[in-house]
Amino acid sequence: MRDRDPVAKSADLLEWYDRHARVLPWRAPPGSDARPDPYRVWLSEVMLQQTTVPAVKAYFHRFTLQWPTVQDLAAAEDADVMAAWAGLGYYARARNLLKCAREVAAMGQFPDTLEGLLALPGIGPYTAAAIAAIAFGRPETVVDGNVERVMARLHAVEEPLPAAKPALVRHARALTPATRPGDHAQAVMDLGATICTPRNPACGICPWWSPCAARDLGIAADLPRKLPKKEKPVRLGIVYLGRRSDGAWLLETRPASGLLGGMLGWPGSDWAEAEPLAMPPAPGDWQTLNGEVRHTFTHFHLRLRPMVARLTPDTPIRRGHFVAAADFRAAHLPTVMRKAWTMARPFFEDA
DNA sequence: TACGCGTGGGT
DNA sequence: TACCCAAGCGT
Known part of the structure; x- marks a missing residue:
């Protein structure tokens, strides 16, 4: 067996991402100089909250056809937006989407800082960091369920979620590079979605095979641990x-x-x-x-x-x-x- | 901190 | 069938 390289590097992940990035309608190709439209990044990130990529694609397509800009969306009728969101779930997202669009339209453009984004309705720590990094190139750290899983395995964090969250955030922050933070964020999420999956992770083809502590211990598939869920009445x-x-x-x-x-x-x-x-x-x-x-x-x-x-x-x-x-x-x-x-x-x- | 808040797909 | 899960946020 190869020796473990104890230090995970963003460069190794970005090299993998340059070759294997998923092609998605709201994305710019990896490494491209052109930044994606903040409106499309924001819309996709809100739709993707707790929602799978396949489910989002058709909705994203319809929304951007019907409302190509944030100004168009801000001018929409509430009932039309709720109708267009029907079936996607978590309907508070649609209500906040419209509120947010109207605030942004009134401001003229999306804020380009973490703090500015965080102040908008429906934009929390994850979404603010994602927009700041992906649309504006800021070195913010994105922590979603994928990143939590990747960090828990990389560092063999055995403490169950949600208590482990602060430690996982620290690990994620330590890995965030000053250059290409948007590509890095999307790379960790792609890794979690395609290789470092909840079940049956494909450790053999993982760019972070070497530094992964859980892989080394043979417990990758068991992490992150989670507290048992309550029964549904x-x-x-x-x-x-x-x-x-x-x-x-x-x-x-x-x-x-x-x-x-x-x-x-x-x-x-x-x-x-x-x-x-x-x-x-x-x-x-x-x-x-x-x-x-x-x-x-x-x-x-x-x-x-x-x-x-x-x-x-x-x-x-x-x-x-x-x-x-x-x-x-x-x-x-x-x-x-x-x-x-x-x-x-x-x-x-x-x- | 814990809970309320949807849905569809995978196993 | 019955889980589990998916790029979280607001309260």
């Missing part, structure tokens, strides 16, 4: 899918904060441990479907009972508003609401 609820004879659907815009905040959804009950009694949003012949919508959120499992009714044009409405058939797009609903629509659709298509 089950919650129950009812949703009401009403459709008028002219094809319009009865929907409501959910409150701006909280779960699915600001998104379109079917009126319904609260979601609780016992199935709550609920008042339909309009009088009518409401029928229970024999199916059940199952959906798992970050912190609970949900089982929804969809109820359906055909409504007449003069039906008085207690909650929500009608969306004309021509304006309705299931893709504009958050996934759990789209699932309910998919289950109820046959009822309305039967004559």
Whole structure:
């Protein structure tokens, strides 16, 4: 076996990155003099928060087509942005995205310092460092889940997350180079995404094989350690899918904060441990479907009972508003609401 | 510090 | 099926 080189070097990683960097729509090629558009870097980083690259690509494409600049996005209607974000999850990101776009548009351009970026809504320590390094060439240290995993293995940090976080940040900072900090940041993340993966890391082809302490100890795949997660409770609820004879659907815009905040959804009950009694949003012949919508959120499992009714044009409405058939797009609903629509659709298509 | 906050893909 | 996980942020 080769001797361990105890010191990891950014240069070895950058050399690997120059050959193996993933080609992504928001990226400049490695080592290129041209810096990527801060708007595209910011948009991609917000979309990528807790979200996979494959999931983001289509959304990034649609957003940049519809709103090519931050000024365009700042001028958008709230409902249009929420509809375009539907399905991507963590909808507070979309609300903050729009707030941030409007602040930046008012300022004229994106701030080019860590502190300036950090002051914007939806931009935290990770995203601020990523934009500063990638879009503005500043030597800031980027620490996301990939970097945490790579650092935990490189230095064989056995303390579980999140307690280990400060030590991992120190390790990451010590490796950040003065030159090409943006490429370095993306290189560590690419390494974590393609080689230093959570399971079955490909240590044999890793540019940091030699200095990696966990690889040396044979525990790379066991790091980083994590505290056990809490169990998810089950919650129950009812949703009401009403459709008028002219094809319009009865929907409501959910409150701006909280779960699915600001998104379109079917009126319904609260979601609780016992199935709550609920008042339909309009009088009518409401029928229970024999199916059940199952959906798992970050912190609970949900089982929804969809109820359906055909409504007449003069039906008085207690909650929500009608969306004309021509304006309705299931893709504009958050996934759990789209699932309910998919289950109820046959009822309305039967004559 | 811990929790609330989505979704789809991999194993 | 039931986990686990993915370029975190706000409170």
